[in-house]
Amino acid sequence: MxxxxxxxxxxxxxxxxxxxxxxxxxxxxxxxxxxxxxxxxxxxxxxxxxxxxxxxxxxxxxxxxxxxxxxxxxxxxxxxxxxxxxxxxxxxxxxxxxxxxxxxxxxxxxxxxxxxxxxxxxxxxxxxxxxxxxxxxxxxxxxxxxxxxxxxxxxxxxxxxxxxxxxxxxxxxxxxxxxxxxxxxxxxxxxxxxxxxxxxxxxxxxxxxxxxxxxxxxxxxxxxxxxxxxxxxxxxxxxxxxxxxxxxxxxxxxxxxxxxxxxxxxxxxxxxxxxxxxxxxxxxxxxxxxxxxxxxxxxxxxxxxxxxxxxxxxxxxxxxxxxxxxxxxxxxxxxxxxxxxxxxxxxxxxxxxxxxxxxxxxxxxxxxxxxxxxxxxxxxxxxxxxxxxxxxxxxxxxxxxxxxxxxxxxxxxxxxxxxxxxxxxxxxxxxxxxxxxxxxTPTPTPPASPGYWFVASDGGIFSFGSAGFFGSTEATPLNQPIVAMAVTPTRNGYWLVARDGGIFSFGDAPFLGSTGAIHLNQPIVAMATTPSGRGYWLVAADGGIFGFGDAGFFGSTGGSHLNQPIVGMASTPTGQGYWLVARDGGIFSCTHLNQPIVGVSTTPTGHGYRFVAADGGMFTFGDAGFFGSAGGSHLNQPIVGMAAPDAGGYWLVAADGGIFSFGDAGFLGSTGGTHLNRPIVGMTG
CATH class of the missing domain: 2.120.10 (Neuraminidase)
Structure with a gap:
């Protein structure tokens, strides 16, 4: 220079x-x-x-x-x-x-x-x-x-x-x-x-x-x-x-x-x-x-x-x-x-x-x-x-x-x-x-090839592409069914969370606390991790927030009247905030929905997000691009979650593990034709 x-x-x-x-x-x-x-x-x-x-x-x-x-x-x-x-x-x-x-x-x-x-x-x-x-x-x-x-x-x-x-x-x-x-x-x-x-x-x-x-x-x-x-x-x-x-x-x-x-x-x-x-x-x-x-x-x-x-x-x-x-x-x-x-x-x-x-x-x-x-x-x-x-x-x-x-x-x-x-x-x-x-500031090198995980309600894990298998609760007696999962920043581990807030950690995912022994007004429905991987939030159906590790508290809807329960959450890229999404699409609900919202993903910039409904309908906000939806398709089972590998595409997953890929998100496999002991309830990637 x-x-x-x-x-x-x-x-x-x-x-x-x-x-x-x-x-x-x-x-x-x-x-x-x-x-x-x-x-x-x-x-x-x-x-x-x-x-x-x-x-x-x-x-x-x-x-x-x-x-x-x-x-x-x-x-x-x-x-x-x-x-x-x-x-x-x-x-x-x-x-x-x-x-x-x-x-x-x-x-x-x-x-x-x-x-x-x-x-x-x-x-x-x-x-x-x-x-x-x-x-x-x-x-x-x-x-x-x-x-x-x-x-x-x-x-x-x-x-x-x-x-x-x-x-x-x-x-x-x-x-x-x-x-x-x-x-x-x-x-x-x-x-x-x-x-x-x-x-x-x-x-x-x-x-x-x-x-x-x-x-x-x-x-x-x-x-x-x-x-x-x-x-x-x-x-x-x-x-x-x-x-x-x-x-x-x-x-x-x-x-x-x-x-x-x-x-x-x-x-x-x-x-x-x-x-x-x-x-x-x-x-x-x-x-x-x-x-x-x-x-x-x-x-x-x-x-x-x-x-x-x-x-x-x-x-x-x-x-x-x-x-x-x-x-x-x-x-x-x-x-x-x-x-x-x-x-x-x-x-x-x-x-x-x-x-x-x-x-x-x-x-x-x-x-x-x-x-x-x-x-x-x-x-x-x-x-x-x-x-x-x-x-x-x-x-x-x-x-x-x-x-x-x-x-x-x-x-x-x-x-x-x-x-x-x-x-x-x-x-x-x-x-x-x-x-x-x-x-x-640097960003982690993305995996050489994309990958994603499914988790079933019994904690069974299905991994595809570059996504590794680090363990499951499929053979473990659970007090409550698994409702969500989250992956660590290294992609070398993940957490599963049960309906009562019990946490199961695998790979390099540390156990930082749970609500498994706490009386909850409403069940846990989703979780999100901090960017460092040294903290996570659990969110209940009433929007109550429970933070562990370096996950800070930035507000909740726990004391608010909701038209529909909370179904998902996502962290901002800085870890200094999060979004909650309700079954009717509220963060700000202004759209008539044929089917309830079941998942959310954010863009890498933190300046946009997408909702997906149970019928595969897609709703994009901010700098989140629209690359297609399953809203007009016949589905054997409803959509239950979504994940995005980058800003240029996303996957949708149905309750039977069927995958719908859009944009630059490639198809890497599914459980759509596989007999499942329990339905798929979410995905991460």
């Missing part, structure tokens, strides 16, 4: 008043709000117009970082030193939060500066807070975390050049920050047994503020005697806050070496193996940091990205993935990550090797799949730095110290990333950050 840098040393040097070899590392930060996007580095603050139609618009302003922060807290540039910017836009409150470390030349004190916008417009007025002033300490890398009612700032303190890092967490009442009043707070630390703490950014509602730290490197700390991920949970309202810690086991971590560059250039410092980025959403926690790895067939140690995924609940923290990202012969460093509402993860980092200059890359993992190879967002143009950049006694140059990843509040499926790359083929002192191209 031959695009000009968004911010580089050449644009910052005139603002900050010192040459490129002193304007490093940039500590890149980027965030997006409803009307503007903001990038902060260790030299400048830049703002651009932002809208849903024009995600990256014209430049609004660019000033030095000291001018921007100094104008807010009333200090003249030159009277203080500012470093380690941190930035986020909090969609829950509609406010911007930014922070940094400030050393006041007059008082010889250092303090943490936190500013909070008074509106969603970053060009407007900000509230300012000078937190925890202290002399005789050096602080490093303060980070902002946020939850519904709390804001956390985490950092390290050093009392001397040789003292070990001691972790500090300051938990602040969020409402005070929004109001601009003196904030109530709770201070944890300094604690040398918990170095390099990282406040977690919550992307969905929670009143628990998480803070994580790498407790898996014996050269730094392993306070449990074995490698773990330290997860601190802060609850309560500041100043009345309590903390409980969970320490799930993970692989041991070690610091990676300096990263290689081409042309015999000095190595790039990758620093320590602290955690650099962490996000939480709907019970899922992701963390990332630098590490050291060897990727066969290469036998040389390289810097890599250490990632951990875990689920959180009241009973504890369970690690579900502990992995390293990188490539043989390549160094990867300074990651940042975030998630879209479906739980798809995007990681941004810098990569370099002895043959390729420092470039910005992304890794992506869709829900139900694995990380693939990196995609180059911005290729480096040359090697960075020469001997003039090296501090006395050092053999590697400064870089990082971190990257940025942000969710677009106007379109949460759109993610932005920012990182550092070598921005010039001729100027060895020029680093840059590329223009933030919106990164589309």
């Amino acid at each position: 031959a695009t000009a840098p968004l911010v580089d040393c050449a644009t910052e040097s005139p603002l900050v008043g010192f040459p490129c070899n002193q304007d490093t590392p940039p500590d890149t930060q980027y965030a997006v709000g409803p009307t503007a996007a903001v990038e902060m580095t260790n030299g400048s603050v830049s703002m651009w117009a932002h809208s849903d139609q024009t995600p990256f618009g014209s430049l609004i302003s660019r000033v030095s970082e000291e001018s921007f922060f100094g104008s807010i807290f009333g200090a003249a540039p030159g009277s203080f030193v500012f470093t380690d910017p941190n930035l986020l836009y909090d969609s829950a409150s509609g406010r911007w939060f930014a922070s940094g470390l400030v050393f006041d030349n007059a008082s010889q004190q250092e303090f943490v500066l936190l500013i909070v916008s008074q509106t969603s417009d970053p060009t407007g007025t900000w509230n300012k807070f000078q937190l925890n002033p202290k002399a005789g300490v050096l602080r490093d890398q303060e980070k902002i975390g946020v939850s519904d009612d709390k804001v956390a700032l985490s950092w390290d303190e050093f009392t001397s050049a040789t003292s070990p890092p001691a972790g500090v967490v300051l938990v602040i009442r969020k409402s005070d920050l929004l109001a601009g009043t003196a904030p109530a707070s709770f201070l944890f630390g300094p604690d040398a047994s918990r170095p390099f703490p990282l406040a977690v950014r919550s992307l969905s509602p929670t009143t628990t503020q998480l803070v994580v730290y790498n407790n898996a490197d014996p050269q730094v700390t392993e306070n449990k005697g074995a490698p773990t991920l330290g997860v601190m949970e802060f609850t309560g309202t500041p100043p009345n806050v309590s903390m409980v810690e969970f320490d799930p086991a993970i692989q041991g971590r070690a610091m990676g070496p300096a990263a290689s560059q081409p042309g015999g250039a000095p190595g790039i410092q990758t620093n320590e193996d602290r955690l650099l980025s962490a996000s939480w959403q709907n019970g899922t926690l992701w963390v990332a940091g630098n590490a050291g790895c060897t990727f066969p067939p290469d036998t040389t140690d390289h810097s890599c990205l250490g990632l951990v995924q875990a689920t959180t609940s009241a009973s504890g923290v369970v690690v579900t993935q502990d992995t390293a990202l990188g490539q043989p012969g390549v160094d990867s460093y300074f990651p940042a990550l975030t998630m879209d509402p479906s739980g798809d993860v995007v990681v941004v980092a810098t990569e370099s090797s002895s043959s390729s200059p420092a470039s910005v890359v992304t890794f992506a993992e869709p829900v139900g799949a694995s990380f693939g190879p990196p995609s180059v967002i911005q290729a480096g143009l040359g090697h960075y730095c020469n001997s003039s950049c090296l501090a006395p006694g050092e053999t590697a140059v400064r870089w990082g110290d971190y990257s940025a990843a942000a969710v677009d509040p106007l379109n949460p499926a759109r993610l932005f990333v920012a990182g550092e790359y070598d921005a010039s083929a001729t100027d060895q002192l020029d680093w840059g950050t590329p223009p933030p191209t919106p990164t589309p």
